[in-house]
Amino acid sequence: MSSVAVVSDVVEAFRLQGFEFVGKTDDGWFKLRGPLIPCGADDGIPCEVQLDPTFFDLPRIRLLEIPPELPNAVPHLGAEGGLCYLAKGTVVLDIYDPVGQSLACLQRAAAVLGQILKGEMIEDLAEEFFAYWNGWLCFVDMQGEDLGRQNCIVAQANGNPLWFITDNEDRTTRKLHSLGYQVTDKTVLTYRVKTTAQPRPLTSHWPPETVGDVLAWQSTLDPRCRRKIHERIKEGQSKKANGVLIIIESPLMTYGFAVLFDHQVSQKTKLADRRDSSFGLKVMPVSVIRIDDRYLAQRNIPKSKTLAGKRIALVGCGTIGGYLSDMLVKAGAGSCGGKLTLVDFDGLLPQNIGRHRLGFPDLLSNKAEAMAKELKRLSPGVEVHALPVDVRQAQLGKLDLLIDATGEESLGHWLCGRYRAPTPMLSVWIEGPGTAVRALLSIPSARPARPAFRKKRLWLTRRTAAPR
Known part of the structure; x- marks a missing residue:
């Protein structure tokens, strides 16, 4: 038909x-x-x-x-x-x-x-909250949970201002530069408050247009949060700021709004009566987007542990190590105070390019340094360090996880002896001529890596021995 x-x-x-x-x-x-x-x-x-x-x-x-x-x-x-x-x-x-x-x-x-x-x-209004709450974009790059006044960076993107709330200006600036945004010298007075209530629109009056509307709405959700919001708005008004940005952390989402002050009108109102002039101030909803590294790593594996905050060393940045380092960063390695160290003294040669995470622009570069540069380009907020040396001359310090991706049996034995328990160790290698990729995690209570290598060697010996 x-x-x-x-x-x-x-x-x-x-x-x-x-x-x-x-x-x-x-x-x-x-x-x-x-x-x-x-x-x-x-x-x-x-x-x-x-x-x-x-x-x-x-x-x-x-x-x-x-x-x-x-x-x-x-x-x-x-x-x-x-x-x-x-x-x-x-x-x-x-x-x-x-x-x-x-x-x-x-x-x-x-x-x-x-x-x-x-x-x-x-009840579905709570799930659809952002369908009723949209406005200027505001990006939040905060690793900690501190409340109160926050640092706000104003950036320019195609002539439009964007707000970035951060607790680490250097980290957020790197992210902005990676996007090609221009950081300005402007800022916005910003406060962060916390609520125990999940937001949902009021069916009687929506969206809120004034501070009074917002406070009435918050009274139905969390009266304590309502008082804190009002205090922060009045604090901003007393500081003679042009406006204030309020970021609200709820159990399942982050949202916010901006309040613009008109101090000339406020002064006239103050002379006319003694009522709180903040109730009539106009508000503007703000669409909050999280860009912190903890969220980026956790988003794809909700309620599961990530590698954020861990000290990890990856030895070998070849075929396996190159792709593995990329996946480690996506799982949180090098973020939230953690550190990812890449160790490899070898360079990228033409015969490596067809199977490596790096490409032609990194030809003849050291693999560890080039891979660290690439990871920082993809994830500007991570802490990645390169050691272009033989791991036997490196000082890796205290680690939460050591990964051997060299595929060299003798070096694996040396690493087992050099970095003993309680350092967990992951050994990864390619079986035979690319038949399979094997991985073995050694827990702190035991070191089965050496016996595993032995089994591998015996297996290869049996397969390659001449028939009797």
């Missing part, structure tokens, strides 16, 4: 549901308009359905008229009427049944709309 015939069948199926074809969107999707009727209702709400011509993506459904009885913030319904009836990626559409699948999506949307009209699913 041709695609034209398939589309015609779907349009006809929707026509039987009261929809009519009205044209195409700018990106080629088919537009239909008709009533979206919730379960058990007699009348529907006018809506627009947009269908993917390939039927791979979920239909887009938008209410053309938002019922006036609905509050300003309701779950699964955007300000422009967009209806979120299914989370993308949670279902797979059967592309061989476009009619049935499209109608099933319409039924699902009608069911969700019915729940919204009944005032149900309010």
Whole structure:
């Protein structure tokens, strides 16, 4: 069946549901308009359905008229009427049944709309908080948990200002330079507060427009946090700052807002009455994005331990060591006070490039130094050091993990003897002519690495011995 015939069948199926074809969107999707009727209702709400011509993506459904009885913030319904009836990626559409699948999506949307009209699913507002809270971008690069006043760097990106909150100006500046951003001499008075409550929009009045609105909202979540926020705003006002940025750390997310002061108006108000002038100050929501190394490492392995804060030495930056060092950094090595040391006295030769993490620009460079440079380019906040020497002449100090990626048996024996328990040791080598890659972790209570190498040697001896 041709695609034209398939589309015609779907349009006809929707026509039987009261929809009519009205044209195409700018990106080629088919537009239909008709009533979206919730379960058990007699009348529907006018809506627009947009269908993917390939039927791979979920239909887009938008209410053309938002019922006036609905509050300003309701779950699964955007300000422009967009209806979120299914989370993308949670279902797979059967592309061989476009009619049935499209109608099933319409039924699902009608069911969700019915729940919204009944005032149900309010708890989902917490999960959808950022759909109702967006504004200027603010990046947070903080390893510690200190509250109170924070350091804010203002950077320029394509002429637009960006805010970066940091507890290590040097580390954050390196990250900004890696992005090509220009650091300015400006700053913003910033405070960090903590709450025990997960945020969710108020259904009665949203979004907040003034400090008074924010404080009323926070009173419903965490009165103690509300008082702290008010104190910080008044503190900023007393410092004669142009504005103040409030960052709120909640259990599952970080969000914030900015307050802009008008001291001339404030002075006139102060003379007119003795009421707190801060309540009428305008606020601006801020979209907070975490860029700290702890978050970057933890994001892909939630609730699991990372290598952040560990002192790790990697001996050998060849085929295995090059790729392994990259994965170690992505797992947190060299961050949050930790340190990654790369040891290799060898240089990168043309015959290495086809199988190495480095490429042609690093030809004839020392592998450890070139790899450290590459890791710092990819992760500017990490602490990576290169030792372009034989490991037997190196002083590695106290380690949390020693990795031998040289594949040299005799050197492995030497490392076992030089760095005894309680230093854990990971030995990695390539078996035979690239047959497999083996890894053996030696725990502090025992050192099985030497016997393992022996077994490997005996196995190779048996395989290479001449037949009797």
